Amino acid sequence: MFDGLKDKLNDFRKDVEETTDEQDPDATDDAPDDASGTDSDAADPGAASAEPATESADRGTGGAPGDPDDDSPAETDAAADDGSEPSTLQRAKAFATGRIIIEEEDLEDPLWNLEMALLESDVEMSVAEAILDTVRETMLGETRKQVETTGELVEEALHDALLDVIAVGQFDFEERIANADKPVTIVFTGVNGVGKTTSIAKLSEWLADHGYSSVLANGDTYRAGANEQIREHADRLDRKIISHEQGGDPAAVIYDGLEYAKANDVDVVLGDTAGRLHTSDDLMAQLEKIDRVVDPDLTLFVDEAVAGQDAVTRAEQFNEAAAIDGAILTKADADSSGGAAISIAYVTGKPILFLGTGQGYDDIERFDPERLVDQLLGADES
Numbered sequence: 001m002f003d004g005l006k007d008k009l010n011d012f013r014k015d016v017e018e019t020t021d022e023q024d025p026d027a028t029d030d031a032p033d034d035a036s037g038t039d040s041d042a043a044d045p046g047a048a049s050a051e052p053a054t055e056s057a058d059r060g061t062g063g064a065p066g067d068p069d070d071d072s073p074a075e076t077d078a079a080a081d082d083g084s085e086p087s088t089l090q091r092a093k094a095f096a097t098g099r100i101i102i103e104e105e106d107l108e109d110p111l112w113n114l115e116m117a118l119l120e121s122d123v124e125m126s127v128a129e130a131i132l133d134t135v136r137e138t139m140l141g142e143t144r145k146q147v148e149t150t151g152e153l154v155e156e157a158l159h160d161a162l163l164d165v166i167a168v169g170q171f172d173f174e175e176r177i178a179n180a181d182k183p184v185t186i187v188f189t190g191v192n193g194v195g196k197t198t199s200i201a202k203l204s205e206w207l208a209d210h211g212y213s214s215v216l217a218n219g220d221t222y223r224a225g226a227n228e229q230i231r232e233h234a235d236r237l238d239r240k241i242i243s244h245e246q247g248g249d250p251a252a253v254i255y256d257g258l259e260y261a262k263a264n265d266v267d268v269v270l271g272d273t274a275g276r277l278h279t280s281d282d283l284m285a286q287l288e289k290i291d292r293v294v295d296p297d298l299t300l301f302v303d304e305a306v307a308g309q310d311a312v313t314r315a316e317q318f319n320e321a322a323a324i325d326g327a328i329l330t331k332a333d334a335d336s337s338g339g340a341a342i343s344i345a346y347v348t349g350k351p352i353l354f355l356g357t358g359q360g361y362d363d364i365e366r367f368d369p370e371r372l373v374d375q376l377l378g379a380d381e382s
């Protein structure tokens with residue numbers, strides 16, 4: 001899950017480590033050789049031109065004076081006195097006291113690469129920018145104890161940045177169900193073909209596992225075959241299904257589901273709705289009527305992680321047409337990019353509540369932002 005994005009975040013860590021390694025005296029020992037052209041690594045593109053090599057040597061000697069292990073202080077002191085920028089001197093001093101400083105110029109290229117990587121991964125532009133801002137803020141200027149390696153510093157910055165956008169609006173779904181008056185009504189919106197019906201069936205199983213009974217109500221009276229499709233799930237799971245003829249009123253079906261739940265002490269009504277209507281006005285009218293008639297406790301938007309940017313755009317559109325309370329992202333198991341998972345909450349202000357992780361009824365898990373961030377940063381291998 002999200003392996004492509006995971007690799008790209010790891011590339012950023014390596015990028016920053018490589019850039020800041022230039023300040024590391026161990027790495028800079030070689031720098032004067034580069035400048036004098038004696039380095040055997042002639043294939044290095046930097047070696048082809050004297051200018052970049054000299055620049056690299058300047059940067060290198062700037063970091064060198066502070067190296068506690070450096071046994072040629074005279075040479076490095078001379079370099080520091082020899083027209084070094086204050087920031088370089090500052091870095092050197094910081095190194096001498098066991099600290100590192102990361103500066104804007106160190107991050108410029110890695111941050112650019114990170115931005116490109118996020119956009120390639122279908123992370124929405126404003127979300128990518130928010131992530132970059134937090135990473136920049138967390139990493140820049142501050143002096144850090146050297147024991148905190150650059151890798152750890154990057155990890156902390158990415159962790160905070162990702163969590164900030166992913167965790168937007170999170171709430172405890174189980175607690176919400178537990179505390180709500182029964183029956184609880186949950187309405188599902190989203191376009192057809194993304195796994196909405198399967199998700200309703202999965203959620204019914206999830207609820208059963210957590211001690212709640214549920215009834216399914218097919219408010220998708222628009223699409224031919226929708227009744228049969230949801231009935232198949234209901235039969236397999238041994239759940240009651242409420243449905244009307246094709247072309248009937250969705251609000252009336254969900255209302256009947258609610259009445260059934262009240263009469264039979266069922267805890268939760270799971271109401272499907274038609275996906276794509278002709279215009280967002282139609283969609284809004286449908287959901288407004290459902291709102292008026294059954295006053296749902298929650299409206300959940302369902303889309304597939306593999307749709308990337310399209311899923312993010314649809315989430316925004318559905319949320320604008322009729323406010324959603326949260327989202328279910330299906331087919332996360334088949335998604336490498338992770339862009340929708342990272343972007344939807346930030347863009348809509350509503351949390352992702354569940355991830356669909358396969359075709360089985362048990363393949364649904366609560367969306368846990370902290371765990372996802374750990375997975376993306378490699379701390380949680382599951």
Ligand SMILES: Nc1nc2c(ncn2[C@@H]2O[C@H](COP(=O)(O)OP(=O)(O)OP(=O)(O)O)[C@@H](O)[C@H]2O)c(=O)[nH]1
Nearest residue numbers: 191192193194195196197198330331356357358359
């Ligand atoms: N790999 C994977 N497949 C899924 C997941 N959720 C649903 N699917 C599959 O996606 C296909 C479409 O699912 P349906 O629930 O039939 O989706 P749908 O026809 O879009 O349902 P509606 O949205 O109600 O129209 C089915 O083959 C599902 O098994 C998931 O989380 N992972």
